[in-house]
Amino acid sequence: MGILRKTKNLETILDIFRQSNEALSANLLFERLHERMNRSTVYRLLERLEDDGILHSFASMDNVKFYALRQDCISSGDVHSHPHFQCTSCNQVVCLEQEVVFPTLNRMRIEEAQIFLKGQCNSCLSQ
Amino acid sequence: MGILRKTKNLETILDIFRQSNEALSANLLFERLHERMNRSTVYRLLERLEDDGILHSFASMDNVKFYALRQDCISSGDVHSHPHFQCTSCNQVVCLEQEVVFPTLNRMRIEEAQIFLKGQCNSCLSQ
DNA sequence: CAACTAATGCGACTATGTTGCAATAATAAA
DNA sequence: TTTATTATTGCAACATAGTCGCATTAGTTG
Known part of the structure; x- marks a missing residue:
């Protein structure tokens, strides 16, 4: 497409x-x-x-x-992914910059990974 | 409740x-x-x-x-979570045993974490 | 076994997302 | 610039996931 x-x-x-x-x-x-x-x-x-x-x-x-x-991402043989974060106060959802690498485990082939975090964002914490 | x-x-x-x-x-x-x-x-x-x-x-x-x-989980001050895995061949979804610990980051307070992985499970790989 | 009320089934409803089709508008060709 | 082509759009109907009010049913307690 x-x-x-x-x-x-x-x-x-x-x-x-x-x-x-x-x-x-x-x-x-x-x-x-x-x-x-x-x-x-x-x-x-x-x-x-x-x-x-x-x-x-x-x-x-x-x-x-x-x-x-979509941001540029690191490339390697392993699957990688950046976490997503939602603030429980203001409800905003953002991509976090820190990439997480998932090494291939011995028992299964990982093809896609998703991390979702919830908590208080910086600006809501400082209010 | x-x-x-x-x-x-x-x-x-x-x-x-x-x-x-x-x-x-x-x-x-x-x-x-x-x-x-x-x-x-x-x-x-x-x-x-x-x-x-x-x-x-x-x-x-x-x-x-x-x-x-729900399995018993480790307890500590940090947020922890086990990953979930879905096989793209047989579609089964399972909890993985390995716990992942999310240290509290300096800029935000993480309260909940979710990891979802997709790929080929062991039994589908060996067929 | 009777009284109390949590749990259930039913139907209507909301939210999220998809699809076929005729009309519209972006692009290519003249 | 004008015309022809066809991707894109709006509409309406549909699909799927999940919620809720209410009358009835069935666990539980005394």
């Missing part, structure tokens, strides 16, 4: 992700667009942006799919 | 979890019961068993809530 046409909707969504380092669910994005974009379009654009490697996705602890801009 | 009455439905669900070390979603459980229990009852019992500390839950990468028997 990948992006074929550079549409206004696509640019609008990309701008929102570029304006902050937050991760967003389809619904949060939909709200932030003041519902001026069709719900299916939001879902379809998120999927296309992920296919194209511009966004990546992960599941929150509440079973909601979140998307964030 | 917690369990107040020991009903047939409760025993049925507990037996299914005790018969294997698999983790199950509400729907997998519902199927395994040959749909002989009401869907709401399944959800309510899973919630109650979790409140009571008998089951624990986690989100799969497909944003589905899974439940498994």
